[in-house]
Amino acid sequence: MSASVQQLGYLVFEVSNLEAWEGFATGVLGLTIARRGGDGTLALRNDSWAQRFVVRPGPADDLAALGWQCADDAALDVITANLRAGGVDVTEGSPADAADRRVRRLVRFTDPGGIPSELFVDPARAEQPFASAVVRSGFVAEDAGAGHAVVSARAQAESQDFYTRMLGLRLSDHIRCTIHGYPVDIAFMHANKRHHSIAFGNQQKKRIHHFMVEARAMDEVGLAFDRALRAGVKIMQTIGRHPNDQMLSFYAKTPSGFQFEFGWGGREIDDATWQPTSYDRISDWGHHPPQFLLPPPGEKR
Numbered sequence: 001m002s003a004s005v006q007q008l009g010y011l012v013f014e015v016s017n018l019e020a021w022e023g024f025a026t027g028v029l030g031l032t033i034a035r036r037g038g039d040g041t042l043a044l045r046n047d048s049w050a051q052r053f054v055v056r057p058g059p060a061d062d063l064a065a066l067g068w069q070c071a072d073d074a075a076l077d078v079i080t081a082n083l084r085a086g087g088v089d090v091t092e093g094s095p096a097d098a099a100d101r102r103v104r105r106l107v108r109f110t111d112p113g114g115i116p117s118e119l120f121v122d123p124a125r126a127e128q129p130f131a132s133a134v135v136r137s138g139f140v141a142e143d144a145g146a147g148h149a150v151v152s153a154r155a156q157a158e159s160q161d162f163y164t165r166m167l168g169l170r171l172s173d174h175i176r177c178t179i180h181g182y183p184v185d186i187a188f189m190h191a192n193k194r195h196h197s198i199a200f201g202n203q204q205k206k207r208i209h210h211f212m213v214e215a216r217a218m219d220e221v222g223l224a225f226d227r228a229l230r231a232g233v234k235i236m237q238t239i240g241r242h243p244n245d246q247m248l249s250f251y252a253k254t255p256s257g258f259q260f261e262f263g264w265g266g267r268e269i270d271d272a273t274w275q276p277t278s279y280d281r282i283s284d285w286g287h288h289p290p291q292f293l294l295p296p297p298g299e300k301r
């Protein structure tokens with residue numbers, strides 16, 4: 001038997017500067033605070049779910065967990081059995097663990113690239129509708145998941161096989177190209193209509209390269225870009241558009257050093273007709289490191 005996860009339900013980060021993260025997550029990204037834990041942990045929302053992002057204190061400044069939603073206990077049990085049959089260690093989370101994630105039940109495992117991962121069922125919903133003071137149109141989330149994550153893999157083929165066979169994700173496409181002299185090969189995979197919930201190349205320094213949140217209106221990308229500039233957030237890639245998911249977005253650094261992507265306009269996938277392809281460029285336009293747009297030293301514009 002096989003079963004598929006439904007969506008990337010939540011992301012957990014371990015961060016060294018919670019104060020900076022609170023200002024960044026609410027003031028730049030436009031997430032809202034769901035709750036504060038006794039140890040300073042912040043839970044954040046971007047839709048009707050009780051929480052989508054958990055930011056907890058610690059030295060790692062990296063991804064601490066990805067949570068994948070299963071339709072029900074039966075689906076979770078099938079995936080767990082398949083993982084165990086494949087030699088993957090799966091441990092049952094305690095009721096306290098589930099309460100911390102605001103889900104009824106969860107299990108834990110580690111993906112081949114070393115990403116701490118969880119399967120869960122029955123996420124709690126917030127009592128209040130989502131309302132961001134800065135992202136007025138709100139976010140594309142709900143059944144499409146919290147957003148996406150681009151993570152480290154030990155080897156791309158190994159992770160692609162794992163997510164296909166174990167979690168039931170489908171290949172969306174590849175981007176294979178050279179960027180500023182560096183070869184890039186990224187596999188993008190989807191769990192639902194969102195073009196990708198997870199993507200990976202090969203090994204990276206941190207577990208996560210970036211996570212993405214998607215606003216419901218194009219102007220939100222420009223507004224978020226302005227907020228990032230005003231907040232002194234380091235812009236890594238200017239506003240641009242990707243050819244595969246067609247996301248209009250920019251990239252900048254979180255207070256933990258890994259990046260976020262703030263986007264709009266991602267295309268949706270219909271599995272009945274989708275054919276995976278390969279692209280030879282990372283962007284149709286834009287997404288430039290800002291310093292690359294400056295004239296060489298000593299040269300006038």
Ligand SMILES: [Fe+2]
Pocket residue numbers: 148150210211212261
């Ligand atoms: Fe992305």
